[in-house]
Amino acid sequence: MTFDWPTLLPLIFASLMGLAILIYVILDGFDLGIGILFAVAEDAEQDTMIAAIGPFWDANETWLVLAVGLLLVAFPLAHGLILGALYIPVFLLLVGLILRGVAFDFRAKVPAGRKHRWNRIFLLGSVIASLAQGYMLGVYVLGLDFGLAGMAFGALVALCLSAAYAAMGAAWVIYKTEGELQKKAVLWLRRALVLTALGMGAVSLATPFASPRIFDKWFVWPAMLYLSPLPILSAVLFGWLWWQTFHLPKADDRHALMPFLTLAAIFTLGFAGLAWSFYPFVVPDRLTIWQAASAPESLAIILAGTVVVLPIIIFYSFYAYRVFGGKATDLTYD
Amino acid sequence: MDPLILSRIQFGANISFHILFPAITIALGWMLLFFKLRYNATGDSAWMRAYFTWVKVFALSFAMGVVSGVTMSFQFGTNWPGYMETVGNIAGPLLAYEILTAFFLEAAFLGIMLFGFRRVSNRIHTLATVLVAGGTTLSAFWIIALNSWMQTPVGFEMRDGVAHAVDWWAIVFNPSMPYRLVHMLLASGLTVSFLIAGLSALRYLYGDRSESMWKALRTGVFTAAILIPIQIFAGDQHGLNTLEHQPQKIAAMEANWNTGPNVPLVLFALPDEAAKENKFELAIPDGASFILRHSASGVVPGLNDYPGNHPPVFPVFWGFRIMVGTGILMLVVSWSAAFFLKRRHSLPKPLALLMVPMALSGWLATLAGWYTTEIGRQPWLVTGVLKTVDAVGPVAGSHVALTLAIYLILYVLLLIAYLGVLVHLALKAAKDGDASPLPGVLDAPLSQPVAQPGER
Numbered sequence: 001m002t003f004d005w006p007t008l009l010p011l012i013f014a015s016l017m018g019l020a021i022l023i024y025v026i027l028d029g030f031d032l033g034i035g036i037l038f039a040v041a042e043d044a045e046q047d048t049m050i051a052a053i054g055p056f057w058d059a060n061e062t063w064l065v066l067a068v069g070l071l072l073v074a075f076p077l078a079h080g081l082i083l084g085a086l087y088i089p090v091f092l093l094l095v096g097l098i099l100r101g102v103a104f105d106f107r108a109k110v111p112a113g114r115k116h117r118w119n120r121i122f123l124l125g126s127v128i129a130s131l132a133q134g135y136m137l138g139v140y141v142l143g144l145d146f147g148l149a150g151m152a153f154g155a156l157v158a159l160c161l162s163a164a165y166a167a168m169g170a171a172w173v174i175y176k177t178e179g180e181l182q183k184k185a186v187l188w189l190r191r192a193l194v195l196t197a198l199g200m201g202a203v204s205l206a207t208p209f210a211s212p213r214i215f216d217k218w219f220v221w222p223a224m225l226y227l228s229p230l231p232i233l234s235a236v237l238f239g240w241l242w243w244q245t246f247h248l249p250k251a252d253d254r255h256a257l258m259p260f261l262t263l264a265a266i267f268t269l270g271f272a273g274l275a276w277s278f279y280p281f282v283v284p285d286r287l288t289i290w291q292a293a294s295a296p297e298s299l300a301i302i303l304a305g306t307v308v309v310l311p312i313i314i315f316y317s318f319y320a321y322r323v324f325g326g327k328a329t330d331l332t333y334d
Numbered sequence: 335m336d337p338l339i340l341s342r343i344q345f346g347a348n349i350s351f352h353i354l355f356p357a358i359t360i361a362l363g364w365m366l367l368f369f370k371l372r373y374n375a376t377g378d379s380a381w382m383r384a385y386f387t388w389v390k391v392f393a394l395s396f397a398m399g400v401v402s403g404v405t406m407s408f409q410f411g412t413n414w415p416g417y418m419e420t421v422g423n424i425a426g427p428l429l430a431y432e433i434l435t436a437f438f439l440e441a442a443f444l445g446i447m448l449f450g451f452r453r454v455s456n457r458i459h460t461l462a463t464v465l466v467a468g469g470t471t472l473s474a475f476w477i478i479a480l481n482s483w484m485q486t487p488v489g490f491e492m493r494d495g496v497a498h499a500v501d502w503w504a505i506v507f508n509p510s511m512p513y514r515l516v517h518m519l520l521a522s523g524l525t526v527s528f529l530i531a532g533l534s535a536l537r538y539l540y541g542d543r544s545e546s547m548w549k550a551l552r553t554g555v556f557t558a559a560i561l562i563p564i565q566i567f568a569g570d571q572h573g574l575n576t577l578e579h580q581p582q583k584i585a586a587m588e589a590n591w592n593t594g595p596n597v598p599l600v601l602f603a604l605p606d607e608a609a610k611e612n613k614f615e616l617a618i619p620d621g622a623s624f625i626l627r628h629s630a631s632g633v634v635p636g637l638n639d640y641p642g643n644h645p646p647v648f649p650v651f652w653g654f655r656i657m658v659g660t661g662i663l664m665l666v667v668s669w670s671a672a673f674f675l676k677r678r679h680s681l682p683k684p685l686a687l688l689m690v691p692m693a694l695s696g697w698l699a700t701l702a703g704w705y706t707t708e709i710g711r712q713p714w715l716v717t718g719v720l721k722t723v724d725a726v727g728p729v730a731g732s733h734v735a736l737t738l739a740i741y742l743i744l745y746v747l748l749l750i751a752y753l754g755v756l757v758h759l760a761l762k763a764a765k766d767g768d769a770s771p772l773p774g775v776l777d778a779p780l781s782q783p784v785a786q787p788g789e790r
Contacts, residue, residue: 058396072422073425106755333390
């Protein structure tokens with residue numbers, strides 16, 4: 001491999017896209033998770049839960065726009081291939097995101113009697129969007145397989161990713177609330193963890209066995225040794241988090257952010273595993289990142305902007321989170 | 335059914351639904367900044383009351399714009415893979431810059447703008463309003479640059495059937511871009527002015543005579559009265575630019591079948607493409623020649639010069655007429671209302687009644703204008719580079735038909751809900767008048783009943 005721009009640029013953009021997807025999954029993960037948890041929360045709790053994500057969700061969803069945008073602009077061939085193959089699940093994801101996004105606003109502005117309807121739409125949208133993302137992940141992992149097995153596996157991953165998001169949502173509620181709701185969220189987290197672990201296990205096992213190429217990347221010496229921290233660390237973190245759910249919340253609200261950070265770490269490890277499996281392909285076993293990439297001069301001009309703007313984005317995103325830091329209180333416009 | 339026509343209808347439906355909301359947020363951001371700056375300068379809490387009423391409309395419109403915009407970023411790939419395959423090297427960076435410089439800026443500071451009034455200093459809150467307004471405008475800049483490049487592409491070369499950028503400055507500031515950008519920004523300004531004026535007129539009709547109502551009403555009416563003549567001039571300039579760069583579009587807009595001098599201005603007609611003539615034509619002699627060439631004997635391009643290579647005449651002809659007709663109505667209504675507000679300090683009831691439906695006149699004109707220019711680009715997706723028919727993906731017609739049907743139902747329901755909330759917010763503001771609590775503005779105890787918990 002030579003290190004010239006035509007080689008490096010697609011690699012850089014694949015990394016950036018991966019980063020955007022990971023940040024999206026973590027950040028919008030807790031938004032969607034809170035939407036899913038609407039199914040088991042009471043009216044007053046729902047208001048507090050919305051207040052815990054209200055100022056952030058918009059920026060969180062923007063990471064999805066960036067991820068899809070990078071796929072679109074850096075790997076246009078893959079964008080068409082992947083999204084064309086996933087036409088119906090993509091459509092469902094969009095419907096889910098539309099319902100979820102507008103319900104956020106409508107529920108607070110409609111006459112009081114109609115608020116319930118929009119709460120249900122918020123739940124419905126979050127569930128549809130999560131299921132659709134999980135299904136797409138499952139089908140993608142099996143190399144865009146639309147046979148019966150592929151679809152069944154997609155359904156399993158859909159369920160598990162939704163559980164993972166619910167766990168993220170619960171962890172965020174633990175961080176942003178106190179009292180009864182916080183205690184409830186600890187229970188939600190424990191239950192959701194079971195399915196999350198099952199899902200990660202299923203994806204981890206299915207990925208190498210669905211593709212001999214990926215199998216060879218994992219189960220050869222010494223790669224096995226270098227890669228072993230991924231599953232081991234994930235398992236340890238899962239165990240630790242499970243144990244934590246029996247001790248939270250703690251006095252003085254210590255470690256309230258730990259469940260969220262732990263889950264984010266688990267997501268990152270899982271994501272790193274997937275990235276290792278699929279590299280250098282952007283469409284599994286069909287298109288590599290170099291085959292799918294745009295012209296180097298176009299990538300270069302995007303990169304120039306990204307290098308300048310991305311740190312600024314991260315800086316002001318942190319600022320926005322800090323402004324609304326601490327426990328969630330009622331959100332009001334005035 | 336034919337995936338091409340279904341995909342076109344689907345994208346048309348999505349982008350039509352989408353543009354309604356940016357058309358509001360682009361200018362409403364600046365309008366909110368105006369309210370905020372007036373409050374900062376005068377300390378008059380009525381300005382802040384107007385701000386809080388309209389910031390809710392902003393929040394709702396912004397959310398509608400975001401979710402419908404996300405839909406489109408996916409549809410490029412699902413329905414139009416040929417687009418990015420051919421011109422991705424140009425469209426990609428422009429879209430990327432929109433996301434990087436505008437989307438994140440808007441989204442991050444929106445939270446502070448909406449809910450941060452009591453959490454940050456007044457100065458930071460004003461700054462957040464500036465950044466959100468600037469973000470929406472920057473977003474418009476990039477997307478108009480891309481759209482204009484598709485209309486009048488320059489600054490690139492074709493290699494193996496794929497467009498490669500040669501001169502980015504020329505690409506961004508392509509020949510039609512400055513005209514289209516100005517036209518669209520003014521359209522947004524007018525959309526918001528009439529929306530504010532119309533909903534304030536509704537409050538007025540419900541007996542609301544509060545200071546915040548008057549302030550919003552005057553701001554809406556006077557802004558509209560100032561912007562509409564500028565828009566008519568800018569639109570005329572944009573038309574002359576189109577004549578220079580896309581004459582076949584002008585030929586369709588004027589339903590002019592034969593190139594020649596002394597072309598009449600057709601006021602009404604049913605263009606018949608098969609017979610290549612206008613039915614039931616009502617026209618002003620030499621009008622089109624005079625408007626486009628400033629001389630009765632000026633030569634106006636006709637459709638006969640572009641056989642098989644011009645847009646469908648009927649929708650372009652009528653889209654243009656609906657836009658211009660709405661614009662003239664806007665001129666009459668805004669100037670009458672401005673006259674009464676300035677001279678009589680009141681609003682006659684019939685005029686107020688007319689202003690309520692005119693709240694949506696900006697939407698009508700914006701949509702009609704976009705239909706004119708976008709259908710007017712056909713059969714090309716990118717003029718002279720890529721035909722629409724060559725960009726459509728291999729997706730099954732039944733899939734497109736199913737998703738299209740659900741999108742349409744969803745959009746209609748959301749539009750009804752959206753308009754319902756606008757009316758609800760206006761009537762609620764009318765009922766509260768100047769009495770609604772402003773805990774962050776007045777030095778009042780926070781235990782006052784404020785907005786519903788969890789409201790955003």
